[in-house]
Amino acid sequence: MGDRRQELIEAAFRCLAAKGFEGLRLREVAREVGIDHSTLHHHFPTKNDLIAAVVQYTTRQLHAPGTTLGDYLDMLAVAMREQPELFVVLREIDLRSLRDPEIRATIERVEEGWRGALAMRIAPEHVALVIAAAKGLTLIPDDPAVVLAHLRELIEGA
Template sequence: MRRAAMAMDISQTGRRESGDDRRLAIAQAARAIIVEKGLEGLRTRDIAARVGINIATLHYHVPSKEALVALVAESLRHDFRAQSLRHPRTGKSGLEQLRLEFDDFRETVVDMPDLIIILTELVERARRDAAIAEIMLPMRDFWRSQFAEIFRLGITDGSFRPDLDPEAAGLISTGALSDCWRQPKLSLSLLDRVAAELERAFIRKS
């Protein structure tokens, strides 16, 4: 049946998309629906219709709800990695890297608000869905660990207080930023003030 479904899609499109292209299209369609209708409104038939495939082909690529959420999460990680590569950290001090993290977050809020909506939906669902939590919690933990590494570097290079706890500072930073993105109408001025207060709390006083 799956081979027949794939053959039908080939005849409809006139060419066979690569597996990566098809999975990317599925992820983008799922993300668009989450933005429009929330995670509760995500339906496989709607995804298939947007991608231009049938349900059997969709299930070939994402056989379960968990596989679909994992695919969406991976597409988010890809976007965040691409953003990070646009702003290299190599050779920068801990303080400079912290400011880049704040700048990246601000850029996401301004230029990629859909990512914030999707993340909020998935994180909220993870609170009551163990399968989704298993997918999303590593993303959260990785984000915190990135901040912790920045604080360790800053302690070493003298940017930050020598008595700073890197793990606690990472939790404080990601917690504050996460709370910002949950605001219904986030003021960029408020976001900038939050970032400034965080920086003041961590830097080494001269």
């Protein structure tokens, strides 16, 4: 049962990456996994439950406990270059959260964890800067490593 749930999460992730939030159809996700649409609801009672699981799945791939700020920013740069779909999905969900309070609450919970993890590495006043830079870089991903290196220099020099 756990494997089927994970398959549904990954199918929804791929759908969001390819078609955006407006193209996410539960019937299509269920069909991709080879189950009936009604069976999907045994795993995820609502679409927002599935979205919350996709957010967790996506952000878990960007979790780097115990690393320095430099290591973390390097990991982000590599992920932006090698796994751009992670950031496409997160941006889709971020945009949707502006109109959907339930999804916004999910994003806020995830970002609270992100803020906490960053606050263990850098001064609290720099946390919002790192988050804003990371989110903004996904919209202009030509060379995130250079921008993140400059950000690191700014923060570590402060």
